[in-house]
Amino acid sequence: MKNWRKHLGLLLPLLVIVGMVLWPTVTGSVSNRESVFTILKAIALASSLNILLGYTGYVSFGHIVFFGFGGYVGLYLVNDLGWSIWTGMLMGGIASAILAFVLGKAILRLRGAYFALATIGINEAMKAFINNFDLFGGPIGMTLNFSVYKAYGGAAQALNMAFFIMAGLAAIALVISHLVRTSKFGLGLQAIREDEDAAEVMGVIAPNAKTWAYVLSALIPGMVGVLFFFKNGNVEPHVAFPLHASIELLVMVMLGGQGTVLGPIMGAFAYQGMRGYFVTSDFFKDIQLSVSGVLLLLIVLFIPAGAIGWLRHRVPALRRVLQ
Amino acid sequence: MSIILQVEGLSKNFGGLKALSNVTFDLPEGQIMGLIGPNGAGKTTLFNVINGVYPASEGRVMLRGKDVTGSKTYEMARKGLARTHQVVKPLNELTVLENAVVGACFGRHGYGLRKATEVAMEVLQFVGLEQRAEQLAASLNVAQKKRLEMARALSAQPDIILLDEVLAGLNPSEIAAMVETVRKIREQGTTIIMIEHVMDAVMKVSDRMIVLDFGSQIAEGTPEEIKNNQRVIEAYLGDPKLAEKLMRQHEREVIR
Secondary structure (H helix, E strand, O other): OOOHHHHHHHHHHHHHHHHHHHHHHHHOOHHHHHHHHHHHHHHHHHHHHHHHHHHHOOOOOOOHHHHHHHHHHHHHHHHOOOOOHHHHHHHHHHHHHHHHHHHHHHHOOOOOHHHHHHHHHHHHHHHHHHHOOHHHOHHHOEEOOHHHHHHHOOHHHHHHHHHHHHHHHHHHHHHHHHHHHHOHHHHHHHHHHHOHHHHHHOOOOHHHHHHHHHHHHHHHHHHHHHHHHHHHOEEOHHHHOOHHHHHHHHHHHHHHOOOOOHHHHHHHHHHHHHHHHHHHOOOOOOOHHHHHHHHHHHHHHHOOOHHHHHHHHHOHHHHOOOO | OOEEEEEEEEEEEEOOEEEEEEEEEEEEOOOEEEEEOOOOOOHHHHHHHHHOOOOOOEEEEEEOOEEOOOOOHHHHHHOOEEEOOOOOOOOOOOEHHHHHHHHHHHOOOOOOHHHHHHHHHHHHHHHOOHHHOOOEHHHOOHHHHHHHHHHHHHHOOOOEEEEEOOOOOOOHHHHHHHHHHHHHHHHOOOEEEEEOOOHHHHHHHOOEEEEEEOOEEEEEEOHHHHHOOHHHHHHHHOOHHHHHHHHHHHHHHHHO
């Protein structure tokens, strides 16, 4: 491990995850575990969105569609067909990835605001479809049969297990993020972000690269969806496809620093912490989302590179560490 | 000497506007071809059609005898054709080195990151940007950004490179240095087409020249032939007599 400094960009994010897992384990507090679960979920989702938003430069306002769609598919397999949570999760991820592949072929031709609008449309269209799709319970959704938990040693045990799986998913999301960032594929994506036409002139096959980035950014959210609804015990259309959650993800990525591995972690952490405070505060609890909106506006106006991006810019010495 | 690029009857219409009509030329391997013409003559459009930015309305482009008409820009890049942009397009948030690495990774040879970095570093030394390798591309000045355009194109190790006004906006000493660089590129065996407004320079380095005016090819020949071509002088200056006078004046200055 002589070159361990080279891997700091990955080690640091993974250490943060390990720390987060240890915190509720050591304190033995269930409420801590639930808070950390939410943060880990946010990290996994934000890091995935970052592949599209941060590396490729395509703003998706409807990324939660992959969380919802994958979640529905996975939960159906686990609940109705009796598959294990593992294969259910895998299939949920694959279903979302396939959806992204098909959608990507169609809408990734659009650029800028038009792409962003299309992603909102897709989220709403999917919500409307699921609302009317009887196999997935239509507007009522699906409720997990409690006997499913038995295979995992009962409900309490299953919930505890879900926490560790979520940590695993967050870690995988970060490894993917790091691999993309440091690979030739990722360099192509970053070239597309900076100037798509120039990138193509240099030989980057932008249509393919964008599609694969979209697929990669949909995979983990699909798996997270399955796990989340498995733990929740039920799924309904408005819980699976909340538009505001997509926007919250954008805030997290922008806040921490788009296009960096560490940024979405910091953003997810800070945003969830802030949200936790707001929803329990008498004054802020009703205007929590407006605060997020104002926050997004301030970031875009004053620190478009986000916290990590800003630090990297100001302190070049940190560039090797904060990736 | 083999012909590397053939352009046959190439036309491009934008609605009713004929931006290019019936442009035809052969480009022998290892030569420098100068492409000149007044503003709006269609020079950059010709590059864009050869390069695949716009589809041709009529005509064919052949690379090493193979029809490549209608190829996408990234396909052309992979077939060994690289270009620079008149209005520079740096990848601002990437470093100078990363900009060049993109060229090497996705160009002719599709190198892996490690090999691409080696190639890119060599090219940066060649164009004189090695000191700036770790700087963000956004922080370069105009002359350096022009060099960066060139470095990215060269990193692909192309067979043909299209240079679009790499001398524009440079001061005389920068021009001299850039002309030297262009010569060196040719010495390495790369074929060059260059669009240029700095007449002295392009006349000096070109083996052959083509002149466009309102999208038509009005002359083709050696720099000497072009210099004395009536139609070229008319296109540039309108009045042949005035042009001749200016030319003589210019020659006197050169002699002095």
